[in-house]
Amino acid sequence: MPRTITVGLDGSPESRAAAEWAAREAELRGLPVKLVQVWEPVPEPMAQAPLLGAETHQHWTERIPRESAEGLRLRHPGVEVTTEQLTGRPAEALVNAAEDADMLILGSRGLGGVGGFLVGSVGLAVVAHARRPVVLVRAGEQAADEHEMDPAGIPSAATGFRPVVLGLDIAGPDEALIGFAFEAAARRSVPLRVVHAWNPPPYYAYGMALEPAVEREMAKGDATILSEVLRPWRQKYPDVEVVEQADFGSPSLLLIDASREASLVVVGRRIRRSSVGAHIGTVTHAVLHHSTAPVAIVAHD
Structure with a gap:
């Protein structure tokens, strides 16, 4: 077919x-x-x-x-x-x-x-x-909405595409999701911005925050893992510039903010096979409602 x-x-x-x-x-x-x-x-x-x-x-x-x-x-x-x-x-x-x-x-x-x-x-x-x-x-x-600003500060189809943004959970990176984002960036000849964030646990609300030095060390560790996850994809798509972003904070807010300068935002949805039924996920759900760029949702195991 x-x-x-x-x-x-x-x-x-x-x-x-x-x-x-x-x-x-x-x-x-x-x-x-x-x-x-x-x-x-x-x-x-x-x-x-x-x-x-x-x-x-x-x-x-x-x-x-x-x-x-x-x-x-x-x-x-x-x-x-x-x-x-x-x-x-x-x-x-x-x-x-x-x-x-x-x-x-x-x-x-x-x-x-x-x-x-x-x-x-x-x-x-x-x-x-x-x-x-x-x-x-x-x-x-509009077609121009996917493109960079021209010298007059206006999006124009005569300029290049804006970057593609990928929201990635390094605890369970999926090849279908990553591959979709790299392909989208390669077709547009634009950088791929990969966003990973670590959300504060609930007890932060009760004043039990980690020390800044601990936060920095954890963020550094996540950045290292993110780089390792993306290493084979960089080799597979050598012409795609990859911008890695591993931050401490809300994944939803970081992706929504990144969507303002994106031609496409790519997020995942984990397929459930239990009696609980279908599920979109809180981050994907938030991005769906608040992204200012088109959103691609890629289902994966």
């Missing part, structure tokens, strides 16, 4: 931004884009209502995907774009669609002046269950 970049499309500004981002990513990867629209059947009495009749159904299942695909083909002539209509519950259908894709791209409403994402229930459910990488893109995301 051919590899694709799949987009969850519903006609909203969020999903249109996701489709644009997917087309740009497809150009970098040399892959086709598939626009997937999920139609969730409504109860029969509602389906017979004038506003939900056959004309409305046809608009959603035919016109929106067709027009979106035509627009992408015009703006990205080198990218093959196809469409597919699915029926069922949106989250479940999108998770199934992601199984046959390189990655799944979803749109998410931005939080206006606050920055970051407003992730809905469907987006969270997909992130929590998809085994393939999922990328969330804010409404209004």
Whole structure:
């Protein structure tokens, strides 16, 4: 089966931004884009209502995907774009669609002046269950937003990409997560900023803080471990400049801060096989809601 970049499309500004981002990513990867629209059947009495009749159904299942695909083909002539209509519950259908894709791209409403994402229930459910990488893109995301400032201090598609940021837990580094981030940086010809942080234990709240010298020694130890984890990846991707950051503090806050100067933030989600069910993780959850750059969530063991 051919590899694709799949987009969850519903006609909203969020999903249109996701489709644009997917087309740009497809150009970098040399892959086709598939626009997937999920139609969730409504109860029969509602389906017979004038506003939900056959004309409305046809608009959603035919016109929106067709027009979106035509627009992408015009703006990205080198990218093959196809469409597919699915029926069922949106989250479940999108998770199934992601199984046959390189990655799944979803749109998410931005939080206006606050920055970051407003992730809905469907987006969270997909992130929590998809085994393939999922990328969330804010409404209004522009190509220039991924690029460095020009001499006038304005992001411009004529300049290079901003760095890729990877959030990494050195206690359980996963090859799929690290490899995804290195590939993203290599395709964009940008540095990869790897962020690891050690969060203070709960008893810090009760005034039992460590001595500064102990904190520095622990941070130094984490920096050494981080360098060892990344050593084989530096050798595998010699053209990727790696910036290592091992700090004492909140991983969520450090990653959110780093997102302001990033083209993409990459975080992980550990796959659970217990009766507890799917889980996103507190750091990834916080980054999802507050990152100002697109966020890629990579599921791993």
